[in-house]
Amino acid sequence: MTGRPAPAMLPPSLRARLGLIAVLATLVVIALGVLYAGHGEPGRVDRWIIDPTADSVRPPWRRVALATDFLGEPAGAAMLVLAAVTGCLLLRRPRAAVLVVVGVSMTVGTATLLKSLVGRTIHGDDNLSYPSGHTAFLTALALMVALVATARLGLGRTAGTLLVLAAALVAGAAMGWAQVALGAHYPTDVLGGWCTALAVVPATAWLVDRMADRLVDRTVDAGQHERR
Template sequence: MWLGPAAALAASAVVLIGVRYAGAGGSGTVDARIGAAVAGTVPRWRRAALAVDFLGEPAGAAVLVLAAVALCLVLRRPRAAVLAVAGTGLTVGATKLLKPLVGRTIHEGYLSYPSGHTAFLTAFALVPALLAARRLGRAAGALLVLSAALVAGAVMGWAQVALSAHYPTDTLGGWCTALAVVPATAWLIDRAAERAAGRPARTPTG
């Protein structure tokens, strides 16, 4: 299944970027260039950036997850409801564990790598994408999942860089964290559910 290699590749990227910027307290060359380009969008789109940023705050994230859980239960997709909670929760938890390990800082001491906001929105977008992917062919399903992750990660990543909350590579790390954690979580949920039902495991979650 392509999800396994994709998750492994994403996890490797998280580690490599983390090692590259471990203990750093400033932006690298790539960060500076991307940051300069994004800065030009701030005056006109600051309110939009703040609105997107709110989705990654505890209150905004809770609203999104609760709404997703309610919808999944209405549609009789209990495993999807579990994934909405566990996938996003474990992803954000992973970023919180990684931050002190990497030790990269922004604004005089705030831990910045990887971006929890970017990781959360990417993880949240992966839940419906994984559900829809199982109804499609392998290629179409992979394209849908990666597209959903890319759009969510890019939108939140832009907001974080525009608001100077993170370096661009922090957001990339957050995006990769979600791609590593959510598929693994979906696989574990499916495996546990199918074992309990005495049937072979299926992925992604349904």
């Protein structure tokens, strides 16, 4: 085999830490889902954070919230994913491009499935709210971009972990604020969406690495067999 192998999307130095974070995030998602299953009102934690009787955020911050919310809508999300995939391909990181597509699909799909299973609503029975799909999406995308940057820059365990968690925190906080400010989700919905991304993305990155490595091994074996 010639050339350097493609860097792993889940670097070995981060696997243990992100794996533990994914497990903890999964437990949070499950616990909140069980706690608020079938509910249609804000919980005690939600009432501590927001006043459910207050009006939504007013201009000029309302425009900021709407712009942020757009990034989680189908059109805005498609633009972000296309930009991320294009960037990965320009950097000659096809594995990263695959991770972005698969990671977003898995995260949004998981959030959508959880909404149906939990059945928590806001502003009526037709508005399923837990977990926040918008928050899950933007957090997942930020996580994957940070993982790509970590692999490309060759960051160590501490620097890589800090970068990944900082990206997730900033993206999750921004979208989460917008969702709560616009009255689209309760704070605990946002936390559930954030944790959904933290749970799904590391597992997806590991799976993409395994599948890509197996494909490379099969290609190498086939080439060696032809040369014999």
